Each structure stands twice: as structure tokens, then as C-alpha cells.
Amino acid sequence: MSLEFAILGFLNYHPYTGYDLKKIFDSSVRHFWPADQSQIYRTLANLTERSLVQMEKVPQDDRPDRKVYHITDSGREELRKWVAGPAPLDEPRSAPLIQVFFSGILTDEEILQKFEGYAGIMRMILERYDQVPSQLGPFEKEITSPREHFFWLLTLENGMLSMKASLEWAESIIQRIKSGQVPQE
Amino acid sequence: MSLEFAILGFLNYHPYTGYDLKKIFDSSVRHFWPADQSQIYRTLANLTERSLVQMEKVPQDDRPDRKVYHITDSGREELRKWVAGPAPLDEPRSAPLIQVFFSGILTDEEILQKFEGYAGIMRMILERYDQVPSQLGPFEKEITSPREHFFWLLTLENGMLSMKASLEWAESIIQRIKSGQVPQE
DNA sequence: ATAATATATATGTTTTATCCTATATATGAG
DNA sequence: CTCATATATAGGATAAAACATATATATTAT
Numbered sequence: 001m002s003l004e005f006a007i008l009g010f011l012n013y014h015p016y017t018g019y020d021l022k023k024i025f026d027s028s029v030r031h032f033w034p035a036d037q038s039q040i041y042r043t044l045a046n047l048t049e050r051s052l053v054q055m056e057k058v059p060q061d062d063r064p065d066r067k068v069y070h071i072t073d074s075g076r077e078e079l080r081k082w083v084a085g086p087a088p089l090d091e092p093r094s095a096p097l098i099q100v101f102f103s104g105i106l107t108d109e110e111i112l113q114k115f116e117g118y119a120g121i122m123r124m125i126l127e128r129y130d131q132v133p134s135q136l137g138p139f140e141k142e143i144t145s146p147r148e149h150f151f152w153l154l155t156l157e158n159g160m161l162s163m164k165a166s167l168e169w170a171e172s173i174i175q176r177i178k179s180g181q182v183p184q185e
Numbered sequence: 186m187s188l189e190f191a192i193l194g195f196l197n198y199h200p201y202t203g204y205d206l207k208k209i210f211d212s213s214v215r216h217f218w219p220a221d222q223s224q225i226y227r228t229l230a231n232l233t234e235r236s237l238v239q240m241e242k243v244p245q246d247d248r249p250d251r252k253v254y255h256i257t258d259s260g261r262e263e264l265r266k267w268v269a270g271p272a273p274l275d276e277p278r279s280a281p282l283i284q285v286f287f288s289g290i291l292t293d294e295e296i297l298q299k300f301e302g303y304a305g306i307m308r309m310i311l312e313r314y315d316q317v318p319s320q321l322g323p324f325e326k327e328i329t330s331p332r333e334h335f336f337w338l339l340t341l342e343n344g345m346l347s348m349k350a351s352l353e354w355a356e357s358i359i360q361r362i363k364s365g366q367v368p369q370e
Numbered sequence: 371a372t373a374a375t376a377t378a379t380a381t382g383t384t385t386t387a388t389c390c391t392a393t394a395t396a397t398g399a400g
Numbered sequence: 401c402t403c404a405t406a407t408a409t410a411g412g413a414t415a416a417a418a419c420a421t422a423t424a425t426a427t428t429a430t
Contacts, residue, residue: 002280009287032282064378088280095187095273097217102194146368165350183331249408
């Protein structure tokens with residue numbers, strides 16, 4: 001599981017609660033690893049069982065007690081081993097590409113609209129990428145040293161470049177449809 | 186579920202067995218939607234229950250009876266609705282990017298090796314993309330009309346272009362590491 | 371006043387996907 | 401003669417992820 005290593009990675013920066021982690025995930029790695037709240041809490045419980053993190057209860061009067069999780073030495077070791085280890089292989093899943101694959105059953109007009117839809121979504125995502133580094137989320141406020149920040153930017157860069165490539169792809173297809181280069185049957 | 190629409194899409198070309206479908210998946214959409222054998226059989230059972238496909242038993246003497254699945258009218262309708270419908274949003278998950286995100290804990294030398302590893306894998310994948318259209322798999326032998334073939338090529342193109350973008354990204358990072366542009370702490 | 375949002379955790383259920391194994395037989399390679 | 405590969409289906413076990421809901425309180429906005 002990669003989620004558990006992502007959690008260990010963040011706890012290696014600083015101790016956090018599950019609630020903190022959810023916000024941090026959303027403002028930093030969401031673009032390549034979305035995480036569900038319930039999944040984070042369950043993974044924290046699991047990491048605690050395996051002594052890779054330790055829970056510290058911080059009582060509060062007004063709200064539920066905070067459970068602050070600290071990474072342990074063995075947790076740090078596991079994290080290091082995983083990050084330094086071989087690249088986990090990606091099994092990519094893209095539902096939009098399934099639509100593309102079977103869109104031969106649509107009319108060329110429908111296909112054109114479809115790709116214009118894709119291109120629109122991609123342009124929106126690209127715009128959001130441009131804004132990200134300027135809007136300081138919880139992630140930037142709390143944890144990043146220049147070195148950590150640098151690697152975060154690398155992941156943003158990767159997302160942006162891949163998205164740009166896909167947008168150009170969609171645009172070239174729009175051109176091909178308009179100039180009648182799609183085989184009919 | 187996108188898998189069920191992919192199956193409907195193939196059965197819309199031609200009736201197939203679960204076994205056929207597994208081979209077809211592996212030789213056509215694997216690069217953006219890998220499918221497990223057991224999952225295909227279970228999904229076929231589920232589609233049958235919902236009357237989107239119909240099973241035809243073809244007895245064989247020597248081997249287990251073939252169960253050939255045919256798409257029904259309502260199955261065709263569902264497929265059309267889904268393919269014509271709005272783009273399903275992609276929630277991308279990339280374990281390698283988690284490694285990148287946290288690789289600040291490694292030495293620059295280790296990071297360099299890591300990215301050279303990534304680049305190597307990507308170059309391999311790109312080479313495979315180049316070979317695909319020439320090696321006729323079960324997919325090309327059995328089902329594609331020029332129109333269907335065209336959309337298949339589009340998905341390959343997308344994979345190739347995204348991979349190329351990521352490779353260039355990795356190579357630019359290698360250069361940055363070599364020229365000491367990675368912040369130290 | 372009331373509703374929404376933020377803080378904080380937890381669990382039950384379902385879906386999706388992976389892994390492994392079992393059943394049967396035929397063919398071809400070493 | 402054995403072992404791998406191909407044909408064909410199926411199900412148990414587990415892991416991963418998504419979806420929904422519950423508890424409790426404080427603050428802010430309408």
C-alpha cells in the first residue's frame with residue numbers, strides 16, 4: 001500500500017492527527033493520490049498496531065481529544081527503505097480513455113463534442129496547476145523546507161506536463177475530426 | 186464501474202467468452218485499463234443478471250463448455266448512453282510520484298539513481314509502444330474495422346505522448362540534480 | 371433563529387480489484 | 401516422461417477504496 005508510506009512520509013516531517021493529515025493530503029498530493037478520510041484513520045490504526053507510529057492523546061475540553069501520531073524509529077526505517085527502493089509499478093486506469101476507445105459507435109459530431117469536453121476539462125485543470133504554487137494551503141504553511149518544497153514542485157510539474165501533452169493530443173484530434181480524417185466504418 | 190462498459194464495448198463488436206475477453210483486454214486496453222481474469226468472469230455474471238448480456242452455452246467434448254456472451258438490446262443502449270455521456274473523472278494514483286514527493290530524505294546520489302531508474306523504465310515502455318501497432322495481437326486479428334482501429338490508435342497515442350512528457354520531465358530533473366540545483370535542507 | 375462550516379474521531383457497508391487455488395483436458399517442447 | 405502452455409471456468413480470501421453515517425461542540429454567516 002502506498003497510502004501508508006505517504007502517511008509515514010508526512011509524519012516524518014511532523015506529528016499530526018488524522019484530521020490534519022486529511023487536509024494536508026488534499027492540499028499537496030491529491031493530484032496524484034487522493035485519500036479518503038476514513039481510509040486515513042484506518043491506516044493510522046493499522047500503522048499503530050505495527051508500531052510504525054505512536055499515538056499521543058492530547059485532551060481537549062471543548063472538542064474530541066486529539067490523537068496526535070508520531071513516527072517511530074522503525075517507521076522511519078520502513079519509510080526510508082520504501083522510498084529508496086525500486087519504483088512501484090503503476091497500473092494506470094483511465095475511464096475517459098475507455099470512452100475514447102469505444103467512441104466509434106458515436107457520430108462524428110458527437111465525438112467532436114466529446115473531445116471538446118475533454119479539452120475544456122484539461123484546460124481547467126491546467127489553470128488550477130498554475131494557481132497552486134501561489135495559494136498557500138495548509139501544506140505549505142506548516143511543513144515544507146526548501147528541499148521538501150522542491151520535490152513537491154516536481155510532482156506538480158509532472159502533472160502539468162502530462163496534462164499539457166494530453167491537451168495537445170485532444171486538440172490534434174479535434175483538428176483531425178474537423179478535417180474529416182476519421183475513418184467511416 | 187468502467188470495466189463493465191469496456192466488456193459491453195467488446196461484446197458490441199462480437200460475442201466472446203470470458204477467456205477470449207481476457208486475451209483481448211491484454212492486447213488492446215491493458216495500457217490504460219488492466220483487467221484481472223476473475224474480475225472479468227464476475228462482471229460477466231453480473232451483467233447477465235442485469236440482462237445487459239446473454240449467455241449462450243456452446244458444448245465441447247474435450248474441454249469445458251464455452252460460455253459465449255452476447256450483448257442485448259438494453260446492453261447496447263446502456264453502452265451508448267455511457268460512451269456518449271459526460272467524461273468520468275479520473276482519480277489518478279501514482280505510487281512512483283509518492284516516492285518522488287518524499288525523496289528529500291535521500292541523498293542526492295540516491296535521488297539521481299532513482300530518476301535514472303524511472304527514465305529507464307519509461308524508455309522501455311516507449312519502445313514497446315512503438316512496436317505495438319506492428320505486432321498483430323488477438324485484438325487486431327479478430328475485431329477491428331478501420332474506424333475501431335483508429336480509436337485504438339488514439340489511445341496508444343495518448344499513452345505514448347504522456348509517457349514522453351514524463352520521460353522528458355525525468356531527464357530534466359537528472360540534469361538539475363547533476364548541476365546541483367536541488368536545495369539542501 | 372437557523373444553517374453552514376470547522377474541529378475531531380469512528381465504524382458499518384459495499385464495491386472494486388488482486389491473489390491464489392481448483393477443476394479438466396490437449397498439445398507441443400525438452 | 402515430464403513440464404510448460406493453451407483452452408475454459410469458477411470461487412474463496414484478502415486488500416483497497418468509496419460511500420454513508422454517527423457523535424459532539426464552537427463559531428460564523430444569513
